[in-house]
Amino acid sequence: MSDNRTGTAGGRAATLSDVAKIAGVSLATASKAINGRGEVAAATRQRVLEAAKKISFTPNELARSLINGRTGTVGLLTSDLEGRFVIPILMGAEDAFGAGQVNVFLCDARGDAIREQHHLNALLTRRVDGIIVVGRSTDPRPSLGHNIPVPVVYAYAPSEDPTDVSITPDNRAGGRLAVEHLIACGRSKIAMITGEAAYAAAQDRAAGVMDALGDAGLELVGRPMFSEWSEHWGRDASAMLFRQFPDIDGIVAGSDQIARGVLDTMRDLGREVPHDVAVVSFDNWEILATNSRPELTSIDANLQQLGRMAATRIFDAIDGTAAAPGVENLPGRLVIRGSTIARR
Amino acid sequence: MSDNRTGTAGGRAATLSDVAKIAGVSLATASKAINGRGEVAAATRQRVLEAAKKISFTPNELARSLINGRTGTVGLLTSDLEGRFVIPILMGAEDAFGAGQVNVFLCDARGDAIREQHHLNALLTRRVDGIIVVGRSTDPRPSLGHNIPVPVVYAYAPSEDPTDVSITPDNRAGGRLAVEHLIACGRSKIAMITGEAAYAAAQDRAAGVMDALGDAGLELVGRPMFSEWSEHWGRDASAMLFRQFPDIDGIVAGSDQIARGVLDTMRDLGREVPHDVAVVSFDNWEILATNSRPELTSIDANLQQLGRMAATRIFDAIDGTAAAPGVENLPGRLVIRGSTIARR
DNA sequence: CTGAAAGCGCTTACAG
DNA sequence: CTGAAAGCGCTTACAG
Incomplete structure (x- = not known):
């Protein structure tokens, strides 16, 4: 097959008229044959399809769309x-x-x-x-x-x-999910490190965390810590947090990135995860969540x-x-x- | 303005004919006025544009494309x-x-x-x-x-x-770039940890690394280490490497992820980056490169x-x-x- | 400056 | 079963 950038000898794309002409039928019949519509004799349909194939006919969807009012x-x-x-x-x-x-x-x-x-x-x-x-x-x-x-x-x-x-x-439900899981893991001294307070996601997750803690008769350790959605913040915040509350045994991180920072600090402080401190985060960003030590439990937003x-x-x-x-x-x-x- | 999901009272999108009718001109004139083409009297153009605006006329690009043969x-x-x-x-x-x-x-x-x-x-x-x-x-x-x-x-x-x-x-040139930078930083005992050998990217970068080392009269420490494009591999490979070659002072990592693993191991081994060991990687994936300790020097593929x-x-x-x-x-x-x- | 007509590529009643 | 004709929404020579 030679290099053919046009589809027909004429230098333009093949058209239904071309097909009809070659097959020796009318435009209407060619159209019906191609679309499997209307009553077309099997032999006629055959001829049309062969003609179409021969010149690499591709129906022009623009024309169709113009007619039926839908573009797909x-x-x-x-x-x-x-x-x-x-x-x-x-x-x-x-x-x-x-x-x-x-x-x-x-x-x-x-x-x-x-x-x-x-x-x-x-x-x-x-x-x-x-x-x-x-x-x-x-x-x-x-x-x-x-x-x-x-x-x-x-x-x-x-x-x-x-x-x-x-x-x-549903980030609020996600916050609940996170805390309920920590509680199920036997944790009761739970803190939260999350991203920028201006984000609805940060607020909603925090609200869910509070809901679930309240339902369990627990209180958050300290206040939710809002700042950057970054590893840096995760590291710094958890260092601050553990200085003030050394007995924390569970952390909800607002994102996998923040959680990665938390894990770094736990390692620096010699706290074992999950034995000493359990960490759950948000996003389930696989490449971060599955390459940390240990891997991250995370809430996937689907x-x-x-x-x-x-x-x-x-x-x-x-x-x-x-x-x-x-x-x-x-x-x-x-x-x-x-x-x-x-x-x- | 009321909820109008159709654009015209007729339940269909406004058409150039509608515009022409309202403006009291022919289709041709309406078209020219809208497109700023042809010689149309200023007053006429004005009337047409007003009519178009009145009924929120949006030209149908499908029809245009059908005519001029280009869809944009x-x-x-x-x-x-x-x-x-x-x-x-x-x-x-x-x-x-x-x-x-x-x-x-x-x-x-x-x-x-x-x-x-x-x-x-x-x-x-x-x-x-x-x-x-x-x-x-x-x-x-x-x-x-x-x-x-x-x-x-x-x-x-x-x-x-x-x-x-x-x-x-140009990954080969990238490999050169990496090594030349390490050499410029005064490093001479350089090793390479990279991803799957089956990837052209891994091979090309390694080839560039070899080129540059050869030009500088240096040899790679050990052989290029090929395996996963992951942090895990970066950690494991660098641990192995330093056991065998404790005096390495520069590492080319095949990706930022691998480099992150390398940094983790350096920290575990008590080697200071960049003082003891300099690390350069590929991809310049900001979220990884700017959140590590220290941040990663990396080659951006543009x-x-x-x-x-x-x-x-x-x-x-x-x-x-x-x-x-x-x-x-x-x-x-x-x-x-x-x-x-x-x-x- | 304005408009009637042909046409882009196709489909769809409607006759035959 | 087949085809002539109208039409989707627009543009472009071509007359006037």
Whole structure:
């Protein structure tokens, strides 16, 4: 097969007319044969398919979309591509849409509202069938409004507008999960080191921690320590904490990164994890969680599932069976490793 | 403004005919006015624009594309979305295409050839103007072939076919860079701990390391140690290494993860970094490199630039000024931190 | 400066 | 079973 960058001798892509001409049938018949629609004689269909194959005919989806009003495309509007959180969501959505069925337009607004508006316009101009908006944190974000002619679903960051459809991780339930696990591991002197207080994720997790401690008749040791979402902070905070409260036996870390810092300090202080101190964290970022000493017990936010759900909501809305508006909170799951339960 | 999910009272999106009717002009004139083309009286243009605004007219890009033969879309065919490497490339490409100008179809083949073919077909059916194929490693990958009617550029993983256009990191030069830096830091007893030998990246970096050592009249201490790209391996390998060669004063780590493991072991062994042992690694994965003790000197592969270049190649090919085929090797850059040069 | 007409590639009633 | 015709939403020569 020679190098052919056009598909036909004429220097342009093969068209249904080309196929019809070669097969000696009308455009209408060629169309029906290709699409398996209408009553077409088996022999005729055969001829058409052969002709199509011969000239590598690829139907032009643009023309089809123009007719049936659906493009089979969806826009993914994110504000933070580099973020580790949007990627699994994006994968889940891509997954749910299926290979070759629905295609996803990826748009990264870089956290810039102007850029987001540009992208939104471009998406509408291309007649996407729906839009998924993926935020970079779980803090509510401004709504795109209701003047958008296609369904919109907000993932990770919920919309500020309660009449929009949003799906976000249930961080409060996650905080409960963390503490309940520590208690189940026999811990009762539990402290919390977490990220920036301005983040809803930090607040929600802390609230869940408090809920669960209260239910168990326990109190947090010290106050929740808010600062950076970093290993550095994990190291520094845990050093401070143990100076003040040497008998802590359980720590909830706001992220795997923070937990990694905590583990470093435990090692420096000669405290054994999990024997002396059990550590549970959030994110279940595998590459961090499975390479530490010991490995980290962590709460996975099920982001890929979150992406799949967002895609499903879009489908439903397109099919007219729209979900009830509001914020849906997706529970996370506890992944148990060596930082809370010793390996034999 | 009321909740309007359609754009017009008729329950469908506003059309140029609607605009023309309201403005009291012909379709042709409306088109020219909207596009700033042709000679249209200022007053007429004004009326048309007002009408368009009134009914929130958004031109249907599908129809335009059908006419001019270009869609302003590009396909991004990746095999590994979760990989940290494809994301910056993807961002760079998205960046180069600009907000709202060209839109990117994201397709993740999950490393499955069948799925890739499905996605490829879908992209062609949607008449993308070009395709960027982003591999998950720097190992050459099968070509998509030359029967594709649009330009194709391979990023990160080059194509096996030298007549394709490929851009890949220059890992050999990176290996040189690493060693030259260690030598500049006064080190002469240098060892290398790296990832799986089956990876071109591992081999190329090792080759560059050997080149630079040879040029300096030095020899590697021991042999390059190949195994997992993990912290675990970094810890274990460096422990073995120092047992055998206690006087090593410089280590090239094949990745930041491996380097993190090396740092852990140095700390366990009581060796001070960088005073006793300097460590340089690859990837410059910030979240790992800037949170270690000390921070990591690392070689950044300039992946975002790689993505931008790939996008540029696509543009050029569309404009008919195609790049010469072959593999282009993009040099990395050394980012110096505390693991090779002590902070004051 | 304005508009009627043809056409981009395809599908879908509707006749035959 | 097959095909002529209209039409999806838009643009572009070409007349006027």
